[in-house]
Amino acid sequence: MEGFSREVFADRRKKIMERLGPAVAVFPAASELIRSNDTTFPFRQDSDFYYLTGFPEPDALAVLINGESEQFVLFTRPRDPKQEIWTGRRHGPAGAREVFGADEAYPLNELDSTMPKILSNVDRVFFAFGKQESWDRRMMGWINQVRTKGRRGAVSAPTELIDAALVVHEKRIIKEADEIDRMQRAARISADAHTLAMKACSPGMTERELQNQLEHCCLSRGAQAMAYETIVAGGANACVLHYVENSARLNQGDLVLIDAGCELDNYASDISRTFPVSGRFTKTQRRVYEIVLEAQSVGIKSVRKGETVHSVHSSVVNLLAERLVELGLLDGDPERHARICLKSAETPDEDAREERLEDGEIGLHHYYMHNTSHWLGLDCHDVGRYREAGAWRRLEPGMILTVEPGLYISSEADYAPEAYRGIGIRIEDDVLVTEDEPEILTESCAKSVEEVEAACLGR
Numbered sequence: 001m002e003g004f005s006r007e008v009f010a011d012r013r014k015k016i017m018e019r020l021g022p023a024v025a026v027f028p029a030a031s032e033l034i035r036s037n038d039t040t041f042p043f044r045q046d047s048d049f050y051y052l053t054g055f056p057e058p059d060a061l062a063v064l065i066n067g068e069s070e071q072f073v074l075f076t077r078p079r080d081p082k083q084e085i086w087t088g089r090r091h092g093p094a095g096a097r098e099v100f101g102a103d104e105a106y107p108l109n110e111l112d113s114t115m116p117k118i119l120s121n122v123d124r125v126f127f128a129f130g131k132q133e134s135w136d137r138r139m140m141g142w143i144n145q146v147r148t149k150g151r152r153g154a155v156s157a158p159t160e161l162i163d164a165a166l167v168v169h170e171k172r173i174i175k176e177a178d179e180i181d182r183m184q185r186a187a188r189i190s191a192d193a194h195t196l197a198m199k200a201c202s203p204g205m206t207e208r209e210l211q212n213q214l215e216h217c218c219l220s221r222g223a224q225a226m227a228y229e230t231i232v233a234g235g236a237n238a239c240v241l242h243y244v245e246n247s248a249r250l251n252q253g254d255l256v257l258i259d260a261g262c263e264l265d266n267y268a269s270d271i272s273r274t275f276p277v278s279g280r281f282t283k284t285q286r287r288v289y290e291i292v293l294e295a296q297s298v299g300i301k302s303v304r305k306g307e308t309v310h311s312v313h314s315s316v317v318n319l320l321a322e323r324l325v326e327l328g329l330l331d332g333d334p335e336r337h338a339r340i341c342l343k344s345a346e347t348p349d350e351d352a353r354e355e356r357l358e359d360g361e362i363g364l365h366h367y368y369m370h371n372t373s374h375w376l377g378l379d380c381h382d383v384g385r386y387r388e389a390g391a392w393r394r395l396e397p398g399m400i401l402t403v404e405p406g407l408y409i410s411s412e413a414d415y416a417p418e419a420y421r422g423i424g425i426r427i428e429d430d431v432l433v434t435e436d437e438p439e440i441l442t443e444s445c446a447k448s449v450e451e452v453e454a455a456c457l458g459r
């Protein structure tokens with residue numbers, strides 16, 4: 001069971017059911033996805049389903065029953081020795097009970113006969129609506145069968161259908177010790193892989209080759225996959241935020257931005273580093289790099305209990321605005337630039353804002369157009385709300401978020417001094433909120449100018 005004891009999952013199911021009260025909660029597994037013709041994408045389990053079961057196979061359905069007794073029911077693909085020769089071993093219902101602790105388990109072909117029984121005489125049903133239309137349809141079909149019986153007075157049908165996402169996601173956002181440990185290990189592998197890529201990089205190689213070196217390091221160190229598509233962006237390609245073509249050649253004198261992180265037992269890591277292809281920053285590159293670095297350090301310092309992702313973003317934006325005015329990339333009052341940039345994150349409708357840029361005026365968002373942080377966990381952009389009751393939610397110990405400021409001055413940015421055009425820099429670490437000082441899970445990855453240049457030279 002991928003390195004977690006089955007008690008971990010049993011404990012989560014118990015806590016979730018305590019929060020739900022008397023109810024039935026239904027969680028579908030992911031399905032395999034066709035990549036082309038009859039080949040599939042590498043299978044990745046649904047995160048909520050995995051969080052509650054640890055079960056690794058596609059198409060399963062988990063049902064948590066909190067009634068007269070607590071029950072964990074798992075529907076799985078049946079054992080099929082002939083099919084398993086082609087597509088791999090299956091646990092089957094017996095394995096679901098023995099290995100994964102299901103109280104009851106059935107083959108998938110018994111869903112239509114069993115689910116209406118489970119949903120009878122239950123008032124509240126929690127379901128992960130909207131994940132897969134086929135599951136939505138089947139779920140409503142079972143409920144309608146119970147309603148039909150209900151009209152004859154044979155049973156009572158559910159009266160409350162509630163989205164199961166919120167309660168699971170609100171639990172997932174606070175990481176347990178086991179999860180922090182796993183994410184720390186994922187982070188360390190990715191940190192080493194980035195440092196190795198700095199050493200492996202040389203002018204003339206392609207972005208793809210560098211991607212390969214980095215991913216090789218992650219997989220050979222125990223990661224099962226990358227958590228998202230690796231970005232290796234040489235020179236001005238770094239100004240495309242989600243550049244994944246990775247097909248260009250890396251040129252002497254350019255920077256290269258890598259945004260990559262491995263997945264360990266389904267837990268993500270997410271690191272960005274930017275370094276000189278030939279191992280030494282030019283004066284101009286270094287100037288911009290140190291601004292992003294300073295902004296990131298200010299951002300990380302504010303990852304504290306009681307702060308919010310917005311206050312982290314705000315500290316980054318204020319620092320960037322101040323430095324960009326000093327550098328001549330922005331004109332005017334830095335505080336005004338910071339205010340306008342922060343407002344644009346909260347109020348997308350420009351006309352609704354009191355303070356705006358003049359027509360044609362260059363603002364901070366021309367150079368920094370994304371947010372500073374996102375939650376990190378089983379998903380790279382992990383679940384959990386950023387706001388509660390209209391206000392930014394407070395950071396709590398056990399939350400893990402990224403801090404990833406950047407500056408992007410595209411080659412077409414004719415509003416910027418020419419020397420800076422074609423420079424894109426992002427620096428990103430994974431940070432755990434604790435009772436006091438923030439803990440940087442990706443700390444071992446080279447980051448200061450000196451560390452990065454040393455890593456590039458293989459020291």
Ligand SMILES: [Mn+2]
Pocket residue numbers: 270374402404428
């Ligand atoms: Mn990120």
